[in-house]
Amino acid sequence: MKSFSDKISIRKPDDMHLHLRQGEILKVCAPESAKWFQRAMIMPNTIPPIINSERLISYRKEIEEAVFYRNNRESNIPKENFTPLMSFKLYPGMKEEEVIKLSKAGAVAGKLYPEGSTTNSEDGVKSWKQITEALSAMSKLGIILAIHGEKPDSFVLDREKDYLPELFQIIEHYPDLKIVLEHVSSVEGVNAVINGPVNLGGTITIHHLLITLDDLLGGGINPHNFCKPVVKTPKDREAIQNAALSGNRKFFFGSDSAPHPESLKIKTGGNAGIFSAPVAFPLLVSFFEKNGSKELLENFTSRYGAEFYNLPLNSSSITLERKESKVPERFSDIVPFMAGATIEWDISTSE
Amino acid sequence: MKSFSDKISIRKPDDMHLHLRQGEILKVCAPESAKWFQRAMIMPNTIPPIINSERLISYRKEIEEAVFYRNNRESNIPKENFTPLMSFKLYPGMKEEEVIKLSKAGAVAGKLYPEGSTTNSEDGVKSWKQITEALSAMSKLGIILAIHGEKPDSFVLDREKDYLPELFQIIEHYPDLKIVLEHVSSVEGVNAVINGPVNLGGTITIHHLLITLDDLLGGGINPHNFCKPVVKTPKDREAIQNAALSGNRKFFFGSDSAPHPESLKIKTGGNAGIFSAPVAFPLLVSFFEKNGSKELLENFTSRYGAEFYNLPLNSSSITLERKESKVPERFSDIVPFMAGATIEWDISTSE
Numbered sequence: 001m002k003s004f005s006d007k008i009s010i011r012k013p014d015d016m017h018l019h020l021r022q023g024e025i026l027k028v029c030a031p032e033s034a035k036w037f038q039r040a041m042i043m044p045n046t047i048p049p050i051i052n053s054e055r056l057i058s059y060r061k062e063i064e065e066a067v068f069y070r071n072n073r074e075s076n077i078p079k080e081n082f083t084p085l086m087s088f089k090l091y092p093g094m095k096e097e098e099v100i101k102l103s104k105a106g107a108v109a110g111k112l113y114p115e116g117s118t119t120n121s122e123d124g125v126k127s128w129k130q131i132t133e134a135l136s137a138m139s140k141l142g143i144i145l146a147i148h149g150e151k152p153d154s155f156v157l158d159r160e161k162d163y164l165p166e167l168f169q170i171i172e173h174y175p176d177l178k179i180v181l182e183h184v185s186s187v188e189g190v191n192a193v194i195n196g197p198v199n200l201g202g203t204i205t206i207h208h209l210l211i212t213l214d215d216l217l218g219g220g221i222n223p224h225n226f227c228k229p230v231v232k233t234p235k236d237r238e239a240i241q242n243a244a245l246s247g248n249r250k251f252f253f254g255s256d257s258a259p260h261p262e263s264l265k266i267k268t269g270g271n272a273g274i275f276s277a278p279v280a281f282p283l284l285v286s287f288f289e290k291n292g293s294k295e296l297l298e299n300f301t302s303r304y305g306a307e308f309y310n311l312p313l314n315s316s317s318i319t320l321e322r323k324e325s326k327v328p329e330r331f332s333d334i335v336p337f338m339a340g341a342t343i344e345w346d347i348s349t350s351e
Numbered sequence: 352m353k354s355f356s357d358k359i360s361i362r363k364p365d366d367m368h369l370h371l372r373q374g375e376i377l378k379v380c381a382p383e384s385a386k387w388f389q390r391a392m393i394m395p396n397t398i399p400p401i402i403n404s405e406r407l408i409s410y411r412k413e414i415e416e417a418v419f420y421r422n423n424r425e426s427n428i429p430k431e432n433f434t435p436l437m438s439f440k441l442y443p444g445m446k447e448e449e450v451i452k453l454s455k456a457g458a459v460a461g462k463l464y465p466e467g468s469t470t471n472s473e474d475g476v477k478s479w480k481q482i483t484e485a486l487s488a489m490s491k492l493g494i495i496l497a498i499h500g501e502k503p504d505s506f507v508l509d510r511e512k513d514y515l516p517e518l519f520q521i522i523e524h525y526p527d528l529k530i531v532l533e534h535v536s537s538v539e540g541v542n543a544v545i546n547g548p549v550n551l552g553g554t555i556t557i558h559h560l561l562i563t564l565d566d567l568l569g570g571g572i573n574p575h576n577f578c579k580p581v582v583k584t585p586k587d588r589e590a591i592q593n594a595a596l597s598g599n600r601k602f603f604f605g606s607d608s609a610p611h612p613e614s615l616k617i618k619t620g621g622n623a624g625i626f627s628a629p630v631a632f633p634l635l636v637s638f639f640e641k642n643g644s645k646e647l648l649e650n651f652t653s654r655y656g657a658e659f660y661n662l663p664l665n666s667s668s669i670t671l672e673r674k675e676s677k678v679p680e681r682f683s684d685i686v687p688f689m690a691g692a693t694i695e696w697d698i699s700t701s702e
Contacts, residue, residue: 155585
């Protein structure tokens with residue numbers, strides 16, 4: 001259904017949840033995000049994790065080098081085209097002093113990983129009571145609390161639902177803290193955001209918006225559609241789609257694009273994470289063309305996230321044209337989301 | 352919980368649902384079943400499938416050779432220790448004449464694979480109305496209808512539930528036909544068998560009895576726990592456990608052990624099937640020791656299946672002793688169920 005014209009311009013979007021990793025993977029993946037997004041909230045679960053201002057500063061530098069310099073030469077991406085927004089990883093006993101330093105270094109969010117919930121979370125937080133000093137500091141400083149909202153020892157499809165009591169406790173104890181329930185994946189998660197206070201938001205990924213367990217194990221098993229929280233049932237997907245299309249400013253885009261080399265995905269005990277950065281935005285355009293509107297798309301990708309984070313809206317725009325292309329099977333040794341599929345939109349080459 | 356003595360003898364068990372494949376895989380896997388089971392119902396989804404008496408006879412011969420002769424020498428498995436029970440694959444338009452020939456050649460079951468439901472089912476049956484002549488013949492001849500009860504185009508967790516209307520139609524049209532809903536995997540499947548007529552039975556696998564989606568994708572993704580029907584929720588598992596422990600003679604053991612080389616499991620689009628033959632019986636002993644009784648175990652593995660199929664009970668027994676051992680990581684290039692785990696029972700070496 002073509003409800004958009006064949007060439008559309010929208011305010012440049014932000015990706016409010018992005019894993020860029022380090023080293024070679026970072027070099028391959030960061031430009032794919034910079035191609036589409038003006039800003040991206042960079043997740044801190046690197047090895048070692050981003051837990052102090054020194055690491056935050058050096059990681060930001062590494063990211064900027066990956067985007068703006070390639071093979072010791074300036075890349076063709078201008079500096080004004082991409083800004084990494086930095087976060088840090090909360091850890092038990094974290095001090096206010098550290099949070100203040102991180103804030104001064106530019107951190108805009110602190111990420112709470114329940115212990116054992118996903119990639120590199122073995123050293124995570126067992127209870128919010130272990131991070132009360134940090135949460136108080138974040139509340140005062142206006143730093144967002146970004147939560148991977150899963151209870152790791154629950155049944156895999158119930159983990160988000162079972163995390164909600166912990167979320168509600170945090171909300172109750174820190175009424176001024178802004179909180180994002182990241183990558184909402186279930187009816188219950190969506191409803192918690194809708195019914196929660198005004199300073200509770202939720203990010204939505206492209207994969208939770210488009211796929212279900214059918215795409216992970218309905219035919220042969222597809223490790224490239226395996227992520228945490230795992231994609232769930234058609235009912236859960238419907239709730240997520242309705243949230244994205246509702247125009248509710250609590251919901252905004254965060255890809256959770258999370259690259260792993262193919263060898264770490266395709267094995268026994270393969271890693272969770274979907275590398276969606278190269279395709280997320282054009283897929284969103286198609287989704288909103290079919291089910292929503294250009295205005296809803298722009299609010300979801302380019303307004304509500306910035307507003308929630310108290311950031312200025314991006315002033316430049318991105319122009320896309322209707323042009324079919326095939327998603328590459330690989331970016332280096334990383335298989336992207338929808339590898340081999342046809343996408344309908346690309347960045348316009350004739351502005 | 353040790354409620355059994357350290358050495359137990361029970362009537363030799365039958366595996367009423369087994370994939371042995373062909374060629375090298377058959378040679379590796381068939382002796383693993385013959386080690387524990389007196390008889391096994393052999394599934395016909397080979398390439399090409401078992402659809403006529405000639406193929407049935409030559410496949411049975413191939414199986415017997417794999418068990419009783421190895422490397423052109425007689426194996427150490429005596430002929431009286433293992434009997435393959437043969438089945439054939441139903442196909443659209445199958446004639447009564449073919450069913451009669453298959454029956455004469457020794458077929459005791461006809462397998463219905465809905466088109467696209469599992470390994471090598473691309474040429475399956477779209478509706479029971481395509482196989483009415485065969486079903487009538489089976490009903491007259493006392494051949495069991497074994498059904499892979501999944502509606503392939505439904506959401507993966509709903510496929511068994513959504514197949515049940517088709518099952519009920521078959522029951523209604525063929526009141527004298529004995530039917531097995533194979534590898535029941537859901538609350539709804541279990542309840543259908545319980546509430547259905549007396550000539551409807553259900554097989555239960557060791558993996559649906561023991562694991563859930565948590566074991567497939569709760570940590571890293573584990574392709575070796577991927578099967579069709581897919582393992583489901585703790586509630587579904589509980590219903591299956593209760594059925595196995597209920598003493599209801601409609602439920603009996605069928606492993607659905609289904610080997611694939613590791614390379615076909617660990618890949619994008621990896622095959623469904625769990626190779627459980629080497630561990631299924633000792634795991635059942637542990638499960639019934641913890642949750643049931645020796646009598647319930649023996650009925651489940653060595654009586655109810657034979658009775659449903661109108662076969663004599665096995666006259667010999669198997670003696671196991673409590674002895675820990677590690678499940679091998681591989682049998683040739685096939686990774687077994689519970690690879691590397693400790694099992695608590697082994698065949699007694701001192702009778």
